[in-house]
Amino acid sequence: AQSVTQLGSHVSVSEGALVLLRCNYSSSVPPYLFWYVQYPNQGLQLLLKYTTGATLVKGINGFEAEFKKSETSFHLTKPSAHMSDAAEYFCAVSGNNDMRFGAGTRLTVKP
Amino acid sequence: DTAVSQTPKYLVTQMGNDKSIKCEQNLGHDTMYWYKQDSKKFLKIMFSYNNKELIINETVPNRFSPKSPDKAHLNLHINSLELGDSAVYFCATGDSLGVSGNTIYFGEGSWLTVV
Numbered sequence: 063a064q065s066v067t068q069l070g071s072h073v074s075v076s077e078g079a080l081v082l083l084r085c086n087y088s089s090s091v092p093p094y095l096f097w098y099v100q101y102p103n104q105g106l107q108l109l110l111k112y113t114t115g116a117t118l119v120k121g122i123n124g125f126e127a128e129f130k131k132s133e134t135s136f137h138l139t140k141p142s143a144h145m146s147d148a149a150e151y152f153c154a155v156s157g158n159n160d161m162r163f164g165a166g167t168r169l170t171v172k173p
Numbered sequence: 174d175t176a177v178s179q180t181p182k183y184l185v186t187q188m189g190n191d192k193s194i195k196c197e198q199n200l201g202h203d204t205m206y207w208y209k210q211d212s213k214k215f216l217k218i219m220f221s222y223n224n225k226e227l228i229i230n231e232t233v234p235n236r237f238s239p240k241s242p243d244k245a246h247l248n249l250h251i252n253s254l255e256l257g258d259s260a261v262y263f264c265a266t267g268d269s270l271g272v273s274g275n276t277i278y279f280g281e282g283s284w285l286t287v288v
Contacts, residue, residue, distance in 0.1 A: 096276070100214075105177075105263060105279035150214055160206065160229055161267075161277050163216040 064089040064155045066136075068164035076172045081125075081140040083167045085153030088134065094156040095136040097127055100166075101149045109151075112136060123147070143171045176200050177280035179264050185286045186254055194249045194283045196264030204228075205247035206265040206277065207239060216263070222247055254287045261285070 069084035087093050094113050098106040110121025117129040127138045136153060148171045153164040177198045186192050198205065206229075207219040221229035225241040236252045251258060264280040 094275075098279075103282075103284075105281045106216075106265075108276055108278070111276060152216065156275055156277075160218050160221050161275075162218070166214045166216075168214075 063162075064091075064093060064157050065162055066095070066153045066155050066164040068151075068153050068167050070167055071165065072168045072170065074170040074172060075143045077145055078142050081138070081143045081147065081169065083138040083151050083153075083169065085127075085136045085138065085164060086134050087136060087153075087155050089155060095127075095129060096154040096156065096161070097121065097125070097136075097138050098152045098154060098163075099123075099149050100152065106152060109138070143169075145171050145173065147171055175281075177264055177266055177278055179262075179280040179283050181283060182281060183284045183286075185288060188254055188256060188287055190254050191250070191252045192254060192285070193251070194262055194264075194285070196247050196249070196280060198245055198264075198266040198278075200266055200268075200278060202266040202268045202278075203244065204267045204275075205241065206267070207247065207249050208263040208265060208279075210261040210263060210282070212260070220247075220249075251285075256287050259285055259287045 066087045096111045097109040100106045110119045112119045112129045120126045125140045150166045154161050179196050204223045206221050219233050220239045222241045238250045240248045261282045265277045267275045267277040
């Protein structure tokens with residue numbers, strides 16, 4: 063069965079600092095990986111996804127993620143945090159029938 | 174024009190009541206889902222429907238019954254509500270079930286509080 067593990071339930075950065083949210087996956091087949099963002103009292107919005115091809119994937123709002131098979135990782139980064147990035151972030155892996163999510167990482171951005 | 178819409182957004186009800194949450198999508202997708210998000214933000218799939226046919230039914234009490242009258246709608250009916258049912262319920266859709274890499278699109282969520 064496919065699964066993802068997000069390291070760190072809460073990450074706090076200063077405005078302008080690097081954002082790094084960690085995600086490791088477990089899959090017996092080539093994985094399809096996603097990052098979603100959830101703002102307070104809203105649904106989940108797709109940030110980016112990796113299916114095949116280029117391992118560095120660029121998403122919306124300046125986020126990107128790199129698929130590293132050797133490390134079974136798909137970490138999310140952004141060079142410079144903005145106050146509006148404060149939200150809950152979910153890593154997910156897609157199988158044939160559904161999508162399985164990590165436990166989420168809450169990102170706090172300090173002024 | 175909202176792609177995946179759920180109603181109601183907020184629902185407060187007493188234990189033992191029966192309630193329904195409705196979901197409609199206008200994306201033309203074949204597959205619809207219900208996810209439950211608990212107070213710790215953990216997301217767990219409950220049901221998956223493809224072209225009105227139940228595909229996934231995770232370990233969910235049989236008090237929860239999904240109904241798909243057509244491909245664009247997937248409603249969730251909950252009988253005999255319990256305190257532990259308090260959560261946010263998300264409807265979601267995706268295209269081409271069985272094709273990995275399928276992006277799932279979420280509704281805004283329905284906040285259910287059982288008192």
